[in-house]
Amino acid sequence: MSVHSEIKKVTTNTLQKLKNKGEKISMITAYDFSFAKLFDQSGIDVILVGDSASNVMAGHETTLPITLDQMIYHASSVIRGINRCLVVVDLPFGSYQSNSEIALASAIRIMKETGAHAIKLEGGEEVVESIKRIVSAGIPVMGHLGLTPQSIYKFGTYSVRAKEELEANKLRSDAQLLQDVGCFAIVLEKIPAALAKEVSESLDVPTIGIGAGMHCDGQVLVMHDMLGINTEFKPRFLRKYLNMAEQVTTAVQQYIKDVKSLDFPNEQEQY
Helix, strand or coil, X not given: CCHHHHCCCCCHHHHHHHHHHCCCEEEEECCCHHHHHHHHHHCCCEEEECCCHHHHXXXXXXXXXXXXXXXXXXHHHHHCCCCCCEEEXXXXXXXXXXXXXXXXXXXXXXXXXXXXXXXXXXXXXXXXXXXXXXXXXXXXXXEEEECCHHHHHHHCCCCCCCCCHHHHHHHHHHHHHHHHCCCCEEEEECCCHHHHHHHHHHCCCCEEEECCCCCCCEEEECHHHHCCCCCCCCCCCCCXXXXXXXXXXXXXXXXXXXXXXXXXXXXXXXX
16 A cells, blocks of 8 residues: 555655655645645645745745745645645745744744644755754754745846756755755755756655656645646646636636626526
8 A cells, every 4th residue: 555545644754654665745835725625635745835925826026025924824824724734834035044043933933823844945054054943943844955946036047956066066965964954855946857866866855856857756836837827937847737727717707798698697596
């Protein structure tokens, strides 16, 4: 029997078991109660309450503007919709970079005020002190390497990271470092598949890829991208499983037509 089907509640330990058995981990983003409920009932392993809410929920160009309070609001909504999956919440930009005490305070607020199970933060060596402090307080931490969207102004581009040997070497050592200081899993975003394979095989903890090829221990996609709600974003790594933008538009246009033509509501639809 697969680990996935026998688990009643997914924990960080479950993800480790999945990696050890060679079973892939499924992860998707969610930001509200209704979608979280649907995803959990569908059997997803992990929901990430991503700071991508800044883009897909609030319409910002980058992930930078979203606040800790806003992340707490989204995470609380998600938690009320789930029974089985693990819920990981992004620490937003500015809530952990400056010093490890602020990082710990931010992580504690998320855990206390939302009921979430773990936090995620971006970066390697630069954020090690923060990770150590958060982990030592008993809070599980998921790392994030490669393309780290909170550093987008430093990169100046959303193109593939770690193609050059220097950056690839830093990613290798950062991944090892994140494991050593206690991260239970690491997201690898937009890096060459061969590097992701090498890093995934060298680590004991699971890796979750997004645009990092098939050899990661799991995959994550933003719900608005994979469901086809967001039509502008078309990177190579994205597989669209639905064309919701088209379906919603068609449904709403039909509703408008029915209202205007007095077809809705009909005799059966009134009291």
